[in-house]
Amino acid sequence: MNLLVTGASGILGNDLVQELLKRNHTVYATDLVNRLEVDVPFIQLDLTDSNAVEQTLSQLPLDGVMHPAAWTAVDEAEKEENHEKVMAINGTATEFLAKYCKKRDIPLLYVSTDYVFAGTGEEPIQPDNTDFAPINYYGVTKLRGEEGVRKHLDRYYITRIAWVFGKNGNNFVKTMVRLGQTHSELRVVKDQIGTPTYTPDLARLLVDLMESDQYGNYHITNEGGYISWYDLAVATFEEAGMEVHVTPVRTEEYGESLAKRPLNSRLDKKKILEKGLKPLPDWRDALHRYVAILKKENQGNS
Secondary structure (H helix, E strand, C coil): EEEECCCCCCCCCHHHHHHHHHCCCEEEEEECCCCCCCCCCCCEECCCCCHHHHHHHHHCCCCCCECHHHCCCCCHCCHHHHHHHHHHHHHHHHHHHHCCCCCCCCEEEEEEEEHHCCCCCCCECCCCCCCCCCCCCCHHHHHHHHHHHHHCCCCEEEEECCCCCCCCCCCCCHHHHHHHHCCCCEEEEEECEEEEHHHHHHHHHHHHHHCCCCCCCECCCCCCCCHHHHHHHHHHHHHHHCCCCEECCEEEEEEECCCCCCCCCCEECCCHHCCCCCCCCCCHHHHHHHHHHHHHHHHHCC
């Protein structure tokens, strides 16, 4: 297939491009800057410019669009001076792409987030749940993107992910390893519950979806059950061989961030199996692989 990947320089975009190339798909990559680790046709494109999107993409022989590009700085999104820009990137630009895909009669895969839900209670959230109630502005804009996709398309994949970590970009695991080099004690919240998502594993399943006709809403994280950020921190230090004492605290004890975070990020993933797709590996296995990369990088920098 000939596929467009938006946000190709990002934490997920890089891995998506590499996974597609492994399977001999033709990849067209877009972003504001090119930080790709592989050589593919790259188009510098502002997705918030509808005319540029239409003119640029109409020249490409596309069979589908994979759209992980987003404003993901959750706390910065909460600042009023950023609201217009965040909505343009996460909401309006996604609808531009949906309209384009409708016109070309090709599918769109949109990477969304658990933050479109309020995150209350303790029950796992079903992928077809429509009780949307985002508690921060980032979630509001990602929900707007989902609405744009559903409004214009029947052939779509809306994939909600959570607690993302991977090689290309900052993330919680990398931050813990960095802090563990200078701190013997850390406080980490224990009342926010979910499951991590490792981008190389995620990229594999997203491409599996794109190669199928199993359209609809999906929740995708690694397997291995539901854990807290505290549990992930402890496991990270175990994998890294670091002696760091982690104190579990409640969100209100930790201190307010600009954006509220959901306490319940439990995403139900049974639909993956029901559709005959292969789930992601256990999160601990993913963590082991990722920390090994961080260790190697740190040794190379020392």
